[in-house]
Amino acid sequence: MVTRNTDRNDDKRVLEVRVADGDDPVEEAMRALDHGEEPEPSYGLTLPVERLNEVVNPDNIELIRTVAREEPKSIRELARLVDRDVRQVHDAVTELETLGLIELQESGRAKKPTVWYDSISVDIPVVA
Template sequence: MPTLKVTVGERTRLDQQTRQRIKAAQEDEALDNAQPVLNFGSYAELSRLLSQKNLELLEALAEHDPDSIREAADLVDRDYKQVHQNLTELEDIGVIDFAGGGSGRAKKPQLAYDGLEIDLPLTDSNSSPEAAAP
């Protein structure tokens, strides 16, 4: 599984990269295996992903590979309903997936990525040449 790159407010740069990749594909140029990116519009949005409860859930999924939401709730010693809500939010943003769940079977939460790489630029890289330097 790849690592998910998480950014905040870099929509302009990501849009430019996307346009470059589309152009390269149209010109039949080889494309690199780009890292998947999840961009949040604000730190407040990012804080939902990085809440202590969500991080505990992600760690429990990675370490114990629970077979159900209930088992995940037991691992983090929390109420099923709260854990279900947190896992559903994590699924909505693409950090986890659910397997199974049909014909009365429990939904198995599973990680969609090996890890998260958090990239938080403190300056706008488009406005300052120094910020864009390696």
Template structure:
């Protein structure tokens, strides 16, 4: 990865929706819109899962060592292949990593070098109280 990429992580909010609508309107007017990579999660449990110590260790290991396969990533973190496969599949579904096909294996590539988290402490969300 040649250019620093930041992933913005937010919980579902009205502010996020209004920013998205404004970006759409700007594009319709032919205006340039800054490229942003935003992951909107539904609740704090999803945020907690994304940022679990095992997922962070996995992301860091992949980012620094660039394993050739999912099995190689599992070996790097010293975890069971099935667990790592499940974690990588979830991270791929969230577009936090890419799983690039390389013959019979899939090579995990971390898409970002930084994750910024936006979390309101004023949330009325019932999930916020259960985390």
């Protein structure tokens, strides 16, 4: 689940990524609703620790930064900008879309990668 941080006083848009072990926050929310309880609010993207590398992987960060800075019109253009194989970039962008880190907009026959945020904040709880 990805939500946009709009509670900030400045114009910076931040994607908040939290690392969580155990139950999926969506499943927890559904259980709370089933019991007539109000679920805990979830702000941002919540991932198990095993998937954190997909967010902070240098190749993926390069893709995200390039999308934010250059606003490529297609995945093919993004691949040219980062000087990587189109198939590799397509696969990476598809995974980043699945995680909620990149949005793909239909633009004719192409898919235009976009990001809505200016930075990513990662929260890793040390004590449960």
